[in-house]
Amino acid sequence: MSRTIFFEVEILNPKTKEQLCFLDKVEPHSTIGDIKGLFHKSYPKWYPARQALKLDPKGKALKDYEILQSLPVGTTATLYFRDLGPQLSWTMVFMAEYIGPLLIYLLFYFRVPYVYTHKYALTASPYRVVSLACACHSFHYIKRLIETIFVHRFSHGTLPLRTIARNCVYYWGFAAWLAYYINHPLYTPPSYGDMQVNYALIVFTLCEAGNFSIHLTLNNCRGDGSKCRQFPYPTKNPFTWLFCLVSCPNYTYEIGAWVSFSIMTQCVPVALFTFVAFVQMTIWARSKHMSYTREFKDYPKLRMPILPFVL
Numbered sequence: 464m465s466r467t468i469f470f471e472v473e474i475l476n477p478k479t480k481e482q483l484c485f486l487d488k489v490e491p492h493s494t495i496g497d498i499k500g501l502f503h504k505s506y507p508k509w510y511p512a513r514q515a516l517k518l519d520p521k522g523k524a525l526k527d528y529e530i531l532q533s534l535p536v537g538t539t540a541t542l543y544f545r546d547l548g549p550q551l552s553w554t555m556v557f558m559a560e561y562i563g564p565l566l567i568y569l570l571f572y573f574r575v576p577y578v579y580t581h582k583y584a585l586t587a588s589p590y591r592v593v594s595l596a597c598a599c600h601s602f603h604y605i606k607r608l609i610e611t612i613f614v615h616r617f618s619h620g621t622l623p624l625r626t627i628a629r630n631c632v633y634y635w636g637f638a639a640w641l642a643y644y645i646n647h648p649l650y651t652p653p654s655y656g657d658m659q660v661n662y663a664l665i666v667f668t669l670c671e672a673g674n675f676s677i678h679l680t681l682n683n684c685r686g687d688g689s690k691c692r693q694f695p696y697p698t699k700n701p702f703t704w705l706f707c708l709v710s711c712p713n714y715t716y717e718i719g720a721w722v723s724f725s726i727m728t729q730c731v732p733v734a735l736f737t738f739v740a741f742v743q744m745t746i747w748a749r750s751k752h753m754s755y756t757r758e759f760k761d762y763p764k765l766r767m768p769i770l771p772f773v774l
């Protein structure tokens with residue numbers, strides 16, 4: 464009969480090398496997540512999502528699913544602990560990020576007192592494009608809120624509180640800036656009038672539908688509730704056929720929606736927001752594209768990160 468060899472795990476402070484915790488008789492098939500749970504019992508304030516455990520003080524944090532006996536350690540494992548700070552769930556993060564722009568925009572649309580000069584308090588713009596822009600902007604963020612609650616299944620549990628503050632400044636700040644100009648009493652409608660607005664509205668609607676379709680497809684990739692990643696394929700829904708050409712079509716559609724919103728409103732701050740979002744999403748799309756090509760040997764060669772045949 465084979466005897467189980469238990470492990471000893473010591474957890475150190477990476478700076479002082481002081482021993483924070485010593486775990487005796489740890490099962491060899493315990494995961495890093497299990498060890499975090501045991502460490503949490505000694506230090507209740509450091510709940511598992513706040514902890515990063517590393518094999519090397521300067522190395523990468525171990526993943527929760529990694530198994531103790533598969534790590535390059537002897538029967539006594541030394542791990543280094545880093546406190547990641549207070550955490551919020553991704554759902555909370557996205558709610559905070561998206562409710563802000565939704566409400567801030569409406570303050571400008573309804574011209575609540577003190578936003579513009581007193582004379583314009585609670586007045587409405589005479590232009591149809593201003594109301595249409597408000598409807599599109601609100602729809603966009605309501606859609607994102609609904610997706611956050613009902614569609615996305617995030618694999619990373621939480622995000623540090625300090626990152627959330629930075630993201631909120633970005634989303635709330637831009638929303639206020641572009642709403643200020645679009646709803647300003649001196650705003651003038653786009654050069655080509657209704658034709659420009661109507662075409663932009665059609666593209667905006669298609670891009671929103673495309674973005675939603677891609678989010679549904681990504682959600683279905685985790686149909687069994689697992690956290691493991693696979694690379695997504697086009698489905699019968701024509702909006703998902705963009706997967707034939709790019710790795711992150713949800714970002715492509717998102718950019719399309721903001722480009723059309725910029726054309727509809729013909730407003731410089733909207734175009735700047737679109738540009739910044741494009742740069743950010745391109746960075747993420749390239750990194751995701753690289754991880755797909757690294758991980759999957761049969762990854763389709765035609766796919767680019769975000770823009771078909773270009774980028």
Ligand SMILES: NC(=O)c1ccc[n+]([C@@H]2O[C@H](COP(=O)([O-])OP(=O)(O)OC[C@H]3O[C@@H](n4cnc5c(N)ncnc54)[C@H](OP(=O)(O)O)[C@@H]3O)[C@@H](O)[C@H]2O)c1
Pocket residue numbers: 615616617618619674681682684685691692693694695711713714717739740743744747
């Ligand atoms: N305007 C802007 O500045 C801006 C910037 C960024 C995003 N956005 C919008 O917000 C949306 C969500 O952004 P995001 O960065 O979270 O998008 P994302 O990385 O594509 O993730 C969307 C959802 O799909 C899941 N997912 C991604 N790849 C998957 C795969 N291969 N298999 C299974 N599930 C997978 C993600 O889970 P994980 O938790 O595992 O990643 C997440 O739940 C975007 O599509 C875009 O519409 C807007």
